[in-house]
Amino acid sequence: MTREVVWDHGVSLPGHRLWLDPLVVRSFAFISHAHTDHARRHKEALLTPQTLALIPDGRRPRGWRMLGYGEPMRRGEGKVTLHSAGHMLGSAQLHFEHDDGSSLLYTGDIKLRQARAVPETFVPKANVLILESTYGRPHFRFGDPDSTVEAIALWCRRALDGNVTPVLLCHALGKTEEVMLALAPYGFEFALEKRCAPCARDYAAAGRPLPPWVELNGDPVPGRVVIAPPVGKDEIRRCLGRYRTALISGWAKDAEFARLFGADATFDLSDHCDFDELMDVVERSGADQVYTVHGYTEDFARSLRKRGVRAWALEKNEQLALAL
Ligand SMILES: [Zn+2]
Missing domain, CATH: 3.40.50 (Rossmann fold)
Structure with missing residues (x-):
């Protein structure tokens, strides 16, 4: 059980009692950023200090565990590290590294290319990638x-x-x-x-x-x-x-x-990846299994499969269990 990822109104790693941006209230959940489609009044939330500060009072979780970028935290049989997602202040990707060497990256809403000489968003390596695919169709290609x-x-x-x-x-x-x-x-x-x-x-x-x-x-x-x-x-x-x-x-x-x-x-200034940036995230992560969430999930998964990457749209799977 410790090696499962499950989809049920949100992604979960049941063996590690960890939910990722779930749509319903959970006992322990990662909130990737402060946009209202992600913030729920969980019993305890894992988030960055900036995300907590940006969630309006009425939507705040009842308890929280704040974690800065790059600070590892033990969870179950592995460790969790948050990295900037470049989407907005406080936005974070969650990197889960299992003690057996396997790993998972959940991007949340992510943006690679930044204006104002801000460095591009770092993408950690992982076997399994859960990627937001808001602009997952090829006509979404944004200017510099x-x-x-x-x-x-x-x-x-x-x-x-x-x-x-x-x-x-x-x-x-x-x-x-x-x-x-x-x-x-x-x-x-x-x-x-x-x-x-x-x-x-x-x-x-x-x-x-x-x-x-x-x-x-x-x-x-x-x-x-x-x-x-x-x-x-x-x-x-x-x-x-x-x-x-x-x-x-x-x-x-x-x-x-x-x-x-x-x-x-x-x-076309966006705080999400365009089609090519999404492809870049997949390549940089080195993942051999990709699950897409949000937006054009089916389209982007299909584009990845055409390029030889094993990819599936997560919403379409009622229950998903895979090795991690
Ligand atoms: Zn967002």
């Missing part, structure tokens, strides 16, 4: 992050020069703050829609100071770059005069999806 940031900065500058307010549509937690940091060298001042403001405060409190910003309060904000979530633009319509919107998301690569948001422009 630094060039995209430069294009966003130029788009904002042109709007401001024409007395038009640039509005960047970004998810409130993670994307908003990372975009602010990426644009900081260009000297912009920011105004955040009210849903983004608490996340920005938490980000700064969790150890990543942000460039100066004010909260949108119904008054015009001339000369500032506005950041707002992609859905619900009522407040923007109410208080901004002339404005233009740009969707900042990997979904920019999907014309139909981009149209849904009704943005004037799109930029």
Whole structure:
């Protein structure tokens, strides 16, 4: 039993009493990062200090075991080590090394290529890889992050020069703050829609100071770059005069999806891996068994099989037990 991985509303290593981002409340579970689709009120959670700081009070686990990157922790017949996943502040991959030499890597949401001269995300070696495959179709190929940031900065500058307010549509937690940091060298001042403001405060409190910003309060904000979530633009319509919107998301690569948001422009800056980066994660891990979770799981597993990698979409397996 100690060598099993099981899928049941989440991945578990039953022999080691460890759940990985389970969708239902468990007694001991790893929370890979603070996005609400992963945070549950588990009895005890394993997470990084930054992830704990970014989880809103109402969603916090009842107890926790904080673990920094690279600090090994004994669990069952092996050890657990967390590594940065490059997805947002505090996001972590979980590496489980069994005492018999076998190993498993669970990526959580992961991003390899970083802007701002931040080194690429390190991928530990493992026999078994459980990989998020949000953008697991080949048409999701994103531009170089630094060039995209430069294009966003130029788009904002042109709007401001024409007395038009640039509005960047970004998810409130993670994307908003990372975009602010990426644009900081260009000297912009920011105004955040009210849903983004608490996340920005938490980000700064969790150890990543942000460039100066004010909260949108119904008054015009001339000369500032506005950041707002992609859905619900009522407040923007109410208080901004002339404005233009740009969707900042990997979904920019999907014309139909981009149209849904009704943005004037799109930029493919993502906090997830694109198709090629997902392939890179698989290669760097050296894994000979890959399980995909989230997004285009079937498509990406099929693409891996075509390249000779043993891969399966995990959601389709009601119960999965494999050697670890
Ligand atoms: Zn996420």
